[in-house]
Amino acid sequence: MSEQHRPDMILWFFLVLFVISIFLLGWLIWPFISIIVLGAVFTGVFRPVYTFFTRAMRPSFASMVTCLLIFLVVFIPIVLFVGILSKEAFDLYRMARDAVLSEEIKTLFEKSRVLDRINLVLNHFGITLSGDELNSVISDIAKTVGFYLYEQASAIASNALRFLFDFFLMLLVIYFLLIDGGEILSFIENLSPLPAEQDTKLFQKFKEMAGTILLVNGFAGMIQGIFGGSVFAFFGLKSPVLWGLIMAILAFLPIVGIGVVFIPAAIYLFLSGRIGAGIFFIVSYVVVSGIVEYYLKPKFVGRRVQIHVLLVFLSILGGLKLFGILGIIYGPLIATAFLTLTDIYHASYQKLVEPER
Numbered sequence: 001m002s003e004q005h006r007p008d009m010i011l012w013f014f015l016v017l018f019v020i021s022i023f024l025l026g027w028l029i030w031p032f033i034s035i036i037v038l039g040a041v042f043t044g045v046f047r048p049v050y051t052f053f054t055r056a057m058r059p060s061f062a063s064m065v066t067c068l069l070i071f072l073v074v075f076i077p078i079v080l081f082v083g084i085l086s087k088e089a090f091d092l093y094r095m096a097r098d099a100v101l102s103e104e105i106k107t108l109f110e111k112s113r114v115l116d117r118i119n120l121v122l123n124h125f126g127i128t129l130s131g132d133e134l135n136s137v138i139s140d141i142a143k144t145v146g147f148y149l150y151e152q153a154s155a156i157a158s159n160a161l162r163f164l165f166d167f168f169l170m171l172l173v174i175y176f177l178l179i180d181g182g183e184i185l186s187f188i189e190n191l192s193p194l195p196a197e198q199d200t201k202l203f204q205k206f207k208e209m210a211g212t213i214l215l216v217n218g219f220a221g222m223i224q225g226i227f228g229g230s231v232f233a234f235f236g237l238k239s240p241v242l243w244g245l246i247m248a249i250l251a252f253l254p255i256v257g258i259g260v261v262f263i264p265a266a267i268y269l270f271l272s273g274r275i276g277a278g279i280f281f282i283v284s285y286v287v288v289s290g291i292v293e294y295y296l297k298p299k300f301v302g303r304r305v306q307i308h309v310l311l312v313f314l315s316i317l318g319g320l321k322l323f324g325i326l327g328i329i330y331g332p333l334i335a336t337a338f339l340t341l342t343d344i345y346h347a348s349y350q351k352l353v354e355p356e357r
Contacts, residue, residue, distance in 0.1 A: 032169065034326055035166055035169050035170045035173060036173055037326075037329070037330070037333075038170055038326070038329070039170045039171075039173030039174045039177060040173075040177060040210070041210040041329060042070060042074075042170070042174055043173075043174050043177040043178055043181060044206075044207045044210045045210065045215050046066055046069070046070060046174070046178075047178065047181075049066050049069065050062055050063060050066045050178045053065050053066060059178075059179050060179060062178075063174075063175050063176075063178040063179050064175065066174070066178060067171045067174055067175050067178075070171065070174065071167075071171065075167055081241075081245075185203060194344075195348075198344050198348070201340060201343075201344065202337070202340055202341075202344075205336050205337075205339075205340040206333065206336060206337070209332055209333055209336040210329075210333070212332075216296075217251070217252050220251055220292045220293075220296060221247075221248040221249065221251035221252055222248060223288075223292060224247055224248060224251040224257075224258050224288060224289070224292060225244045225245060225247045225248025225249075225251065225258075226244060226248075227284075227288055228243060228244050228247040228248075228258055228261065228262065229241055229243060229244020229245075229247070230244075231280075231281070231284060232244065232265070235269070235274075235277050235280075235281075237265065243261055243265075246261055247261050247262070249325075249328070251292070252316055252328050253313055253316055253317070254293075254309045254312050254313050256313075257289055257293065258285065258288075258289060259285060259289065262281055262282075262284075262285040263282075263285070265281055266278045266279075266281035266282050266285070269281060307332070307335060307336065307339060311335055311339075312332060312335070315331035315332050315334065315335040316328055316331045316332065317331075318331055319331025319332070319334070
């Protein structure tokens with residue numbers, strides 16, 4: 001073998017071994033990838049708290065105190081919340097399964113005669129709505145939503161030891177990321193063949209999106225969920241905790257948001273003859289959503305994360321379908337990676353791949 005070909009063979013042999021080692025390492029840590037991603041997201045959000053603590057104590061102790069704060073702020077409320085959520089979700093599923101909900105809807109339609117009035121208009125277009133069909137659709141939706149949320153809550157309750165293990169493993173990841181995060185990023189940047197400024201841009205976009213998802217959208221969702229659940233409880237509607245959670249999740253979705261719950265609830269109140277309550281629902285929905293979506297979010301997010309509202313909407317829906325509840329985080333992060341790489345491509349590589357004109 002000639003000497004000039006030997007270095008090329010050594011390089012290719014090394015690259016094959018290196019790729020195999022990366023694949024094997026990824027295979028080893030893949031069962032914990034969700035924990036690692038969540039840990040990285042929480043690390044980005046709570047790093048200012050850690051930095052504040054480091055002014056008065058050593059980094060290791062500051063990281064420990066920050067993890068304790070995350071435990072108090074996140075873990076304990078989840079544990080307290082799961083029991084209530086499980087009961088309300090199962091009650092909703094049972095009502096839909098046992099036709100209790102169907103009877104209530106049927107009585108409501110008969111009492112209000114609203115379906116007859118709607119059909120008078122729809123008959124001009126050759127369309128007729130059947131009360132049984134609407135009843136069946138609403139009951140099926142309630143059954144599906146109730147059973148899904150009951151399963152999620154029950155999974156946490158029945159696998160409390162696993163949930164506890166996963167949460168403390170996430171805290172361990174956060175502990176070391178807070179202390180050694182800079183060194184880990186430098187290690188990744190040194191491995192990356194991209195220029196340093198492009199690596200920095202990618203990491204910065206991920207950090208900004210993670211902060212937006214958890215801090216801004218999470219806080220906005222919590223406000224709307226607590227408000228919605230409180231309004232449901234005040235007006236005597238069933239399952240306020242359950243609907244508050246659903247509204248907190250829907251608040252992440254642009255375009256639709258909590259209106260998916262608030263508007264049908266207002267229609268239900270109108271049909272029940274509670275006109276004042278229905279008007280309050282509509283007005284409060286417009287005011288709260290307007291303040292949160294058009295004042296608070298733009299004020300705190302600014303123009304740092306520029307993603308089209310339709311792409312955010314589709315990425316969250318797709319993330320929920322593929323990854324479950326964690327899709328709220330994964331979907332926008334994947335969209336952010338695509339858009340950031342697109343910007344880098346246009347700025348640095350498009351001219352290299354386009355033929356000269």
